[in-house]
Amino acid sequence: ALILVGSSGYPDDDHHDEKDEGPLVFKILSSPVGRALVRNVSPRMLAEEGLKTSFVDDSLVDEAMVDRYTTLAVREGSRDATSIRFSTPRLYDLALRIPEITAPTLILQGDGDLLISVPHAEKFHADIAGSKLIIYEDVGHMPMEENPEESAADVRAFLDEVLGLGEVDLPQ
Numbered sequence: 001a002l003i004l005v006g007s008s009g010y011p012d013d014d015h016h017d018e019k020d021e022g023p024l025v026f027k028i029l030s031s032p033v034g035r036a037l038v039r040n041v042s043p044r045m046l047a048e049e050g051l052k053t054s055f056v057d058d059s060l061v062d063e064a065m066v067d068r069y070t071t072l073a074v075r076e077g078s079r080d081a082t083s084i085r086f087s088t089p090r091l092y093d094l095a096l097r098i099p100e101i102t103a104p105t106l107i108l109q110g111d112g113d114l115l116i117s118v119p120h121a122e123k124f125h126a127d128i129a130g131s132k133l134i135i136y137e138d139v140g141h142m143p144m145e146e147n148p149e150e151s152a153a154d155v156r157a158f159l160d161e162v163l164g165l166g167e168v169d170l171p172q
Contacts, residue, residue, distance in 0.1 A: 001162050002105040003155060006116045006141045010123050011092045043073040054141040056112035065145070098127045104162035105131040108151055110139030132158065 047069040052058035072078060105128045109121035118135060125133040134154055136143050143151040159165055 001159065002101065002103045003108070003158070004105065004121075004124055005108045005143060005151075006110065006113055006121075007107070007124065008116050008120055009092075009098065010095045010120055044070045047073055051142075051145075053114060055146050056110065056138050056140045057146065060146055098124065099129070101128045104158075106155065106158040107131055107133045108143050108154065109133070109135045110141060110143050110146065111135050111137055112139055113141045115141045 044066065048061065048066045051061045051065060051069060055061055073082075105124070107121050107124050107128075109116070109118055111118055121133055121135065125131050136147050136150065139146045
């Protein structure tokens with residue numbers, strides 16, 4: 001099974017990713033100088049700003065969440081992987097192969113996502129036969145953080161349906 005959450009992969013016809021609404025950290029990471037700078041400074045401020053930009057209700061971003069994302073950002077290998085991700089050119093030729101996906105697919109998308117527009121999710125849904133699309137109202141880029149109970153319930157139901165797992169006790 002495949003679960004896509006706020007996923008990109010198509011050329012963005014409306015250039016949504018280039019608008020000034022995205023997190024500052026993405027703008028910084030888009031340049032070689034910015035990537036070099038971020039490798040040597042604390043990412044806490046950038047993590048907080050990125051999280052707040054990723055949420056519709058940024059009051060849900062608390063110190064514990066910022067601490068968790070900051071800790072993840074400084075783990076060994078994380079900065080290198082992020083640098084590689086942002087320095088790799090976007091090649092959309094593989095988007096033509098998305099209709100070849102045969103795995104049962106759940107697509108989760110927030111309607112307030114400023115990073116990946118809803119039409120991306122709709123394109124995945126149209127191109128992946130039998131996929132299921134759920135768009136959460138008043139939710140941003142990270143439904144699993146902003147709407148954890150409902151998104152986890154949707155994932156559990158999907159996995160139960162496609163994998164026949166019955167009631168599964170997934171970690172909370």
